[in-house]
Amino acid sequence: MKLTLRIWRQKNAQDKGGLETHQLDDVSPDMSFLEMLDVLNEDLLEKGTEPIAFDHDCREGICGTCSLMIDGVPHGPDRGTTACQLHMRTFKDGDTLTIEPWRAKAFPVVKDLVVDRTSFDRIIQAGGYVSVNTGGAPDANLIPIPKAEADVAMDAAACIGCGACVAACKNASAMLFVAAKAGHLGHLPQGEVEKKARARAMVHQMDEEGFGACTNTYDCEAACPKEISVEFIAELHRDYRKGLFSGR
Amino acid sequence: MNWLLRGLRSSVGLKFVMAVTGLLLFGFVLAHLAGNLQIFAGADQLNGYAKSLQDLGPLLWVARGGLLAIFVLHVGTGVMLARRNRAARGTPYAVQKAIDSTHASRAMVSTGVVVMIFVVYHLMHFTLGVGIRPEFHDWTDPQGRHDVYSMVVAGFQQLPIALFYIVSMLGLGVHLSHGLASMFQSLGWNQPKYRSFTRLLGIGITAVIILGNISMPVAAQFGLIELPEWNPLVNGGN
Numbered sequence: 410m411k412l413t414l415r416i417w418r419q420k421n422a423q424d425k426g427g428l429e430t431h432q433l434d435d436v437s438p439d440m441s442f443l444e445m446l447d448v449l450n451e452d453l454l455e456k457g458t459e460p461i462a463f464d465h466d467c468r469e470g471i472c473g474t475c476s477l478m479i480d481g482v483p484h485g486p487d488r489g490t491t492a493c494q495l496h497m498r499t500f501k502d503g504d505t506l507t508i509e510p511w512r513a514k515a516f517p518v519v520k521d522l523v524v525d526r527t528s529f530d531r532i533i534q535a536g537g538y539v540s541v542n543t544g545g546a547p548d549a550n551l552i553p554i555p556k557a558e559a560d561v562a563m564d565a566a567a568c569i570g571c572g573a574c575v576a577a578c579k580n581a582s583a584m585l586f587v588a589a590k591a592g593h594l595g596h597l598p599q600g601e602v603e604k605k606a607r608a609r610a611m612v613h614q615m616d617e618e619g620f621g622a623c624t625n626t627y628d629c630e631a632a633c634p635k636e637i638s639v640e641f642i643a644e645l646h647r648d649y650r651k652g653l654f655s656g657r
Numbered sequence: 658m659n660w661l662l663r664g665l666r667s668s669v670g671l672k673f674v675m676a677v678t679g680l681l682l683f684g685f686v687l688a689h690l691a692g693n694l695q696i697f698a699g700a701d702q703l704n705g706y707a708k709s710l711q712d713l714g715p716l717l718w719v720a721r722g723g724l725l726a727i728f729v730l731h732v733g734t735g736v737m738l739a740r741r742n743r744a745a746r747g748t749p750y751a752v753q754k755a756i757d758s759t760h761a762s763r764a765m766v767s768t769g770v771v772v773m774i775f776v777v778y779h780l781m782h783f784t785l786g787v788g789i790r791p792e793f794h795d796w797t798d799p800q801g802r803h804d805v806y807s808m809v810v811a812g813f814q815q816l817p818i819a820l821f822y823i824v825s826m827l828g829l830g831v832h833l834s835h836g837l838a839s840m841f842q843s844l845g846w847n848q849p850k851y852r853s854f855t856r857l858l859g860i861g862i863t864a865v866i867i868l869g870n871i872s873m874p875v876a877a878q879f880g881l882i883e884l885p886e887w888n889p890l891v892n893g894g895n
């Protein structure tokens with residue numbers, strides 16, 4: 410396959426940056442998207458130019474490190490798929506692809522396609538935990554939890570914190586991330602106790618970081634590689650509303 | 658009360674304000690439509706209804722004041738959210754595609770502006786009677802009541818005004834189609850089993866609002882409602 414790639418290059422956080430065009434003439438349709446970038450980087454190294462910086466780690470769709478805006482869609486056109494699990498057979502010979510980093514004030518670009526997502530960590534630090542000591546891992550079935558409830562908690566816990574929801578949102582809102590992180594705790598007995606305070610603390614930290622507000626367009630759900638439902642956002646709103654009128 | 662203000666100033670709190678004020682404004686739009694549709698029952702019915710509203714006296718001003726406050730809160734909160742949301746992106750994408758989002762959900766600011774321009778025009782046109790043919794506003798019917806019926810028919814018989822109303826109502830409909838369904842989500846009322854219901858409700862109510870409101874300018878344009886014989890325009894006056 411022949412591809413034309415328009416890739417965002419930016420030396421550092423201060424640099425203005427811009428799109429740079431590269432040609433690849435021999436892309437295998439069986440390559441993953443990141444392998445295709447590896448090939449391009451080897452070309453660049455051979456030519457003695459700086460390779461393109463991009464985030465990646467597990468390359469099996471579970472770590473949430475890869476973060477590429479591919480032709481206007483986070484992680485590319487395949488539903489429920491991270492960029493590392495996206496294969497070049499998705500595209501056609503002769504395609505032109507634009508590759509950009511996540512864009513959000515709360516995700517500043519570090520270099521090229523790499524963004525700083527520690528704002529997510531600070532949201533977790535604000536409330537994405539259970540503050541009582543629950544001891545070691547409990548024996549299986551020691552605390553009975555209905556299967557349906559455990560499944561909902563697991564659906565939320567599938568969030569890998571990649572930030573595709575923020576990247577897709579027209580407001581760069583982190584609501585789906587916050588809702589998933591609050592939701593997987595809130596559906597289990599250990600986490601349920603603090604769910605109202607948690608909703609408040611995490612939402613306020615999200616605002617502090619400069620993420621936008623939710624307009625209920627649901628592009629986040631569509632972009633999420635783990636297909637996390639916006640129902641969790643409604644739940645977060647519910648917990649926040651209840652927390653607003655209860656407690657101290 | 659600090660807890661309330663702080664809570665309502667967050668991104669989620671502002672959405673609560675949007676949802677609640679939006680619901681109240683929507684209630685007004687429905688009631689307003691129900692009132693206006695009486696035009697099809699004739700001049701006597703509509704003018705009588707208008708008089709009963711005028712006769713509320715001070716209560717009418719309380720209602721108007723409340724409505725204005727809700728409107729200002731809705732628009733003000735919307736502006737605050739839109740500014741925050743714009744700032745949250747920072748550098749724009751070279752290419753960004755909508756995936757599942759509807760046009761209506763992405764165009765809330767623009768359709769909101771359409772509605773706001775319309776409201777200002779509409780108030781000048783019918784309520785205040787300034788700027789746009791103020792003499793229409795002084796008409797009375799044989800019982801000496803303010804002749805709302807003639808004012809509406811004469812207004813809507815003019816093609817540009819009728820078109821402006823129709824386009825504005827389409828804007829309002831698009832705004833409500835997202836706003837109503839969105840309200841359930843923002844207030845945390847949305848549950849998986851309600852999802853198809855809220856979506857249908859948004860579309861259904863929108864259709865009622867659009868069709869109901871545009872039926873009046875359309876009827877005037879096609880001569881289905883006409884000026885009463887007592888109106889000065891009928892005998893080649895004005």
